[in-house]
Amino acid sequence: MSSPAVSILMPVRNEERFLPAALVSLKAQTVTDWELLAVDDGSTDGTAAILAAAAADPRVQVVQNRGKGLVAALNKGLALCRAPLVARMDGDDICHPQRLAKQLALMTADGGLGLVAASFCHFPRQQLKIGMLAYEEWQNSLLSHEQIMADIFVESPFVHPGVMFRKDVVTGVGGYRDMGWAEDYDLWLRMAAAGVKFARTAEPLVYWRDRPERATRTMAEYSGEAFRRCKLHHLASGFLQGVTEVTLAGAGKEGRAWQRLLAAEGLKVVRWVDVDPKKHGKVLHGATVVPPGEIGPGNGKLLVTVGTRGARAGIREWARQAGLVELEDFVAVT
Numbered sequence: 001m002s003s004p005a006v007s008i009l010m011p012v013r014n015e016e017r018f019l020p021a022a023l024v025s026l027k028a029q030t031v032t033d034w035e036l037l038a039v040d041d042g043s044t045d046g047t048a049a050i051l052a053a054a055a056a057d058p059r060v061q062v063v064q065n066r067g068k069g070l071v072a073a074l075n076k077g078l079a080l081c082r083a084p085l086v087a088r089m090d091g092d093d094i095c096h097p098q099r100l101a102k103q104l105a106l107m108t109a110d111g112g113l114g115l116v117a118a119s120f121c122h123f124p125r126q127q128l129k130i131g132m133l134a135y136e137e138w139q140n141s142l143l144s145h146e147q148i149m150a151d152i153f154v155e156s157p158f159v160h161p162g163v164m165f166r167k168d169v170v171t172g173v174g175g176y177r178d179m180g181w182a183e184d185y186d187l188w189l190r191m192a193a194a195g196v197k198f199a200r201t202a203e204p205l206v207y208w209r210d211r212p213e214r215a216t217r218t219m220a221e222y223s224g225e226a227f228r229r230c231k232l233h234h235l236a237s238g239f240l241q242g243v244t245e246v247t248l249a250g251a252g253k254e255g256r257a258w259q260r261l262l263a264a265e266g267l268k269v270v271r272w273v274d275v276d277p278k279k280h281g282k283v284l285h286g287a288t289v290v291p292p293g294e295i296g297p298g299n300g301k302l303l304v305t306v307g308t309r310g311a312r313a314g315i316r317e318w319a320r321q322a323g324l325v326e327l328e329d330f331v332a333v334t
Contacts, residue, residue, distance in 0.1 A: 004059070005033040006100055006164070007081035008089050011065070011073035012038060015091035016046035018209065022091050023054050031100040034087075036060045039077040042067025047091070071178040078175060081167055090161040092209045094123075099205040103164040106199055114169040114196035115188075118162035118205035128210060134309060140204070148198045150326060152189065153231050153333045154312070157198075160184040162206035169196055181221050181230035189234040228261050231333055239331050240267070240301060247302045249273040249315060251289050254307035254334050259285055270300070297323045302330035 008026060012019060026036060036059060038051050051062045063080060065073040078086065085107055087100060096118075103116045119140040122128055139157060142148045148157050173190040176183045192198075216222045232240075240246065244267060248255045251272040259269045263285070272289040274280070279289045295302070302324065304315050312332055324330050 003082045003084070004035045005031060005083060006035075006085045006087050006104060007083040007167070008034055008036045008087045008100075009074065009077045009081060010036060010038050010089040010091060011041055011070055011077060012043065012047055012051070012091035013041040013067075014043045014045045014047055016043075016050060018092035019047060019050050021094055022089065023050070025095040025097075026089065027057070028097045029095065029100045030098050031104060034059060034100060035082060036089075037063060037077040037080050038091075039063045039065050039073040041065040041070065041073045069178070071176045071183050074176045074183065078167065078170065084167055085164055086167050086170070087164040088161050092211070093161045094207040094209075096203075096205040096207075100164075102201050102203070102205060106201065107164060107166070110197075110199070112197050113166075113199055114191060115158070115163055115165040115198050117158040117198070117200045118164075119201050119203060120159045120162050120206040120208045121204040122210050123207045124210070132210060140200075143200050143202060145198050148200070149192060151312075151332065152192050153235065153331050155227070156182060156185040156188065158184070158188060158200075159206060159208050161208065165191075169194075179230070179233070181226040181233075183221070185227065185230055186234075189230070193234065193238055225257075225261075228257065228333075232261055232265060235303075235331065235333075236265070239327070243301050244268060245270045245300055247271045247273060247295065247300060249292075249295075249302055249304045249330070250306035250334070251276075251279055251284060252305075252307055255305035256284070258303065258305045258333065271295075273302070292318050292322070295322055295324075297329065304330060304332040305334050307334050 040048055040051060054060045055062050063077060065076055099118055106116045107113055122132055122136055142151055142157055151157060173194050177186055179186055220226060246267055246269060248258060248269050251274040262269060269287045271287050272284055273292055273295055274289050280291055282289045306315060319330055
């Protein structure tokens, strides 16, 4: 049997309400040469029956994971994917009819691409708060590899059910891991460290369902603290490798959270940078708060921990004018 053009990897658990719509969106794809690996992680509702009916289509394969968890479901399904290209999908989201076609076109045109993310749109939009809308706008603005890499430590730059990647690239960095933080963000950071090239479609091709019980809202692995631990774990083997002292740009709540985390890992904050003149000269956790003008090349590694929305662009401009090189001298982690 010949391999399909793309394998769709979809772990599901208790998705009877939304799974039919997700399956309809897959069957509406303009690319028809696909296979679906639907991994049922021990559903107790009507999910199994819905998947059994869907499997009347020979392109659909249902795999049982029996409640072993999301990471196990992802790795089990990934191992069974026959195509060299794998598209992720969740059982409660919806794909644009041209999603697979447009991502396949980009991957085919550039053999150096390891992952193509789809721009996305939250739905339903009536109850969306400003934070989620800002996250959508930020993520969809990162189109090029360079833009993605500059912000890779800010937040997860891809919506997991909207990515398409080369299977051998993901298996080459170890597949999915259960580390106590978001399994997808951990994967993106390992791919980035391995030099994988990223891209994103300009048009929204995935509709990401927002609901109270979504994993990003309910699981400890997706909390702010878990994301910080994930970031530091990867920074420690790259940007901060061999470093024992750092400077933090931002002496607010987010900066103090980072100071505590760094201290727990044996890294000392030796100075704080803040634009607020009322803070200048104060000592926080043994380190002095200084104005931006006192920082330049040769002051060691700098982590940007300013939590104020929209401040990152201004900080980058200041850093460039100060002669600091992004990803070499400083990294934005918020």
